[in-house]
Amino acid sequence: MTSKTTVNPTARLIEVFSAIQGEGLNVGTRQIFIRFAFCDLRCHFCDSAHTWNAPDTCNIEQTPGLRDFEVHSNPVSLPTLLQWVERQNIPFLHDSISLTGGEPLLHAPFLASFLPQVRSLTNLPIYLETGGHRPEQLAMLLPYLDSVGMDFKLPSVSGESYWQEHAQCLKLGYDSHLDVFVKIIISENTEPTELERSALLVADVSPEIPVFLQPVTPLADWEKLANKPIVAPLPEQVLKWQALMKKFVHHVRVVPQTHKMLNQL
Numbered sequence: 001m002t003s004k005t006t007v008n009p010t011a012r013l014i015e016v017f018s019a020i021q022g023e024g025l026n027v028g029t030r031q032i033f034i035r036f037a038f039c040d041l042r043c044h045f046c047d048s049a050h051t052w053n054a055p056d057t058c059n060i061e062q063t064p065g066l067r068d069f070e071v072h073s074n075p076v077s078l079p080t081l082l083q084w085v086e087r088q089n090i091p092f093l094h095d096s097i098s099l100t101g102g103e104p105l106l107h108a109p110f111l112a113s114f115l116p117q118v119r120s121l122t123n124l125p126i127y128l129e130t131g132g133h134r135p136e137q138l139a140m141l142l143p144y145l146d147s148v149g150m151d152f153k154l155p156s157v158s159g160e161s162y163w164q165e166h167a168q169c170l171k172l173g174y175d176s177h178l179d180v181f182v183k184i185i186i187s188e189n190t191e192p193t194e195l196e197r198s199a200l201l202v203a204d205v206s207p208e209i210p211v212f213l214q215p216v217t218p219l220a221d222w223e224k225l226a227n228k229p230i231v232a233p234l235p236e237q238v239l240k241w242q243a244l245m246k247k248f249v250h251h252v253r254v255v256p257q258t259h260k261m262l263n264q265l
């Protein structure tokens with residue numbers, strides 16, 4: 001093992017802040033968000049393209065929810081990040097810690113050291129948001145996670161294709177008894193056969209795993225951040241696709257990105 005390389009682990013961060021989760025199973029809950037830099041995918045609908053590369057600095061909220069960001073240099077040491085999370089963790093406020101990005105699993109060696117420490121420090125559950133395409137890295141972190149949201153990347157919408165990896169990641173999380181769910185971004189161009197394939201893939205692990213269909217939300221300010229314009233699905237498409245998936249999996253919910261409606265980060 002290469003544990004020597006993690007003696008002084010560091011992370012490249014985008015930001016740390018307290019906000020309301022706008023997507024998936026934890027929607028509406030209050031989380032401490034740790035947004036990691038780097039992503040190895042290039043989804044067409046990405047509104048986080050600022051996470052793709054390594055920034056020199058990161059924005060760290062001082063007081064939960066006040067957006068009083070300090071700017072710090074990257075990379076960040078593990079004890080420093082622990083201090084920032086501890087500062088956010090005022091009593092009774094947060095439901096969990098959200099590891100987001102970018103792709104947090106690109107920081108797997110750092111997280112393998114950080115997660116056990118942040119858990120014992122805060123006692124908060126840990127939620128991982130991932131593209132679900134890096135099973136080896138996910139396997140390293142399973143003992144430290146409570147819930148995992150996996151974005152299935154449909155080729156017709158994202159331009160990416162990782163069916164086999166999605167299946168592996170989902171099985172890993174489910175077999176480890178984590179709260180796993182699947183999120184699928186849908187647009188007017190979504191190919192129904194890809195939704196059917198996704199539903200079959202989920203059902204193969206367990207038909208009880210919740211699936212969230214998330215229509216792209218073309219709100220003006222956020223559209224500018226997206227890579228190229230994408231169009232929300234028509235109401236009749238959404239109804240048809242939910243019905244299609246429910247033939248195979250029991251819980252298919254349609255939920256748009258509520259944090260954008262609430263003007264959250």
Ligand code: SF4
Binds near residue numbers: 047131
């Ligand atoms: S995985 Fe997320 S951060 Fe990466 S390109 Fe896709 S939407 Fe953007």
